[in-house]
Amino acid sequence: MLTERGRLRLARCVVDDGWPLRRAAERFQVSPTTAKRWADRYRDQGPVAMSDRSSRPHTSPNRTSTSVEQHVLRLRHRERIGPAQIGWRLGMPASTCHAILRRASVVRLAHMDRATAEPIRRYEHPAPGDLIHVDIKKRGNIPTGGGWRTQGDDHQGRLNRTATPGHHTDKRGNARLGYCFLHTALDDHSRLAYTEILTDETKETAAGFWRRAHAWFAGHNITTTRVQTDNGSCYVSRLWQQTCTELGVTVKKNRPYRPQTNGKVERFHRTLVDEWAYATAYTSEKERREALPRFLHTYNHHRHHSAIEGPSASRVPNLSGQNT
Template sequence: MNTAKRWADRYRAEGVAGMADRSSRPHRSPNRTRPPLERKVLHLRVKKRWGPARIAGRLGLAASTCHAILRRAGVARLAHLDRGTGRPVRRYEHANPGDLVHVDVKKLGNIPDGGGWRTQGRRRGKLNRTATPGHTTDRWGGARLGYAFLHTALDDHSRLAYTEILNDETRQTATAFWQRAQAWFAAHGIVVRRVITDNGSCYRSRLWRDTLATAGISMKKTCPYRPQTNGKVERFHRTLTDEWAYAKPYSSETARRAALPAWLHHYNNHRSHTALDGPPASRVPNLSGQNS
């Protein structure tokens, strides 16, 4: 009845114009947080990079109140900020495949025969390491199986990825990997023009520099202590570990390595990428199996 009366009063006072929708926001908000307290909320967000819950705990406010203050001020989400500087992350994407290729190495501990500590527990995992052929022994007598070095080259525009599991990350290994990766990209119709890496010793070597220069490829380095500059391949490695390396309880390192080619094929050709609205292959013109 109150709503009907309100509409009737508006029609009598304003005619047809009074029937238009209006904002339900009140003209005044007497209970709105005072400006000095709002400034404290914003200061903690900028200075500490805290979320609403932590700010609320410090200032004795409700988390929903802090969230409303941050939203009203148009503050960027924490996920969109650089943790080091607090500034919004500058996201970029090169226009064409091959304009920039990200290269990086990810280390994973080798799995002993019978399974490692993640699936078997620490005691059983230690016994399995000792029983696995080819293990080494540290100075405390513990068995060690070493690491698998995942060398990856990922195209910035399409996110098409090429990965190999190698035994180290020396300049010879990294350079030989790149030559195979470049040939793989060429087979997919991608001409690489620029490569970005971190400042690892293998990428600072004369061999790496000369190999890229001979191929007519420009070389770029990330800023020191800023892995975000190479964030696309870093994020790919996280996906790789989540969906392949630790996705199931592998019984040996051989079994895990045997599963990598199938996963890479699925990632490149079938797995829909959240940033692409499709798999990486959908962004590579005239890739085998496409008609475009």
């Protein structure tokens, strides 16, 4: 296949130097028809004609009318729905709606803030430790022998009938043996994550976790300068502020009603649920907790992150354990 420079050389051999088409075609290893096409273009339009032309037809008689396209775009902007729902509303194929949205360069729903319809502005701090996101995820414990995911609703019904008044219930009305709290610290630049399973979310527990997390990051050659949290009671406490001051870390809070500000650790918790908490039909809470260190090692050292095009460890200089 000829490059633009090769096409130009071929055309000049034919037009400027008078080579026969077959000789030029043999020299540049193309067919005589191809040689004639590039020679004719060069003769008519000069060197600028050596680039590829669009394969799009000059006319598209079956293309969707402008009024229908505008209707699709208005519906997308007003309702913030995808091509499948737009097509259902308008009685059109979803593929046609998708083509219309793509031609108009409409931002994908996954990249849009649903509340404002504005594109999400993604940011990333330049170095590990510049910002650590901290958050807590509450999860129900697994009863001994497994819950309804492994034993079915009949087994869960027996647990419900024998549960003491102090036990909690989940959204399905099933008895739980209390809750655990996943405290997580995640580096903004590398996505390196540190998680502990603790018994509550009090200010003393949160401050203790942050001390251990800070030491863990320091042990991985990461100097923490700022930490960001939501406005939960444990993070607005004086103890949290004193702990961060003692560690030399600046405190930063999320904007009210803007959970996207701490979106990286929120996304990690969703991955944690999908790839650890519910990835296996655990038969006990102990079994699930024993699987957490293995998941964290895989997440930090081996799992490919599309946002950084590699594992977290690849972004932390001199981090040990990448190849284990």
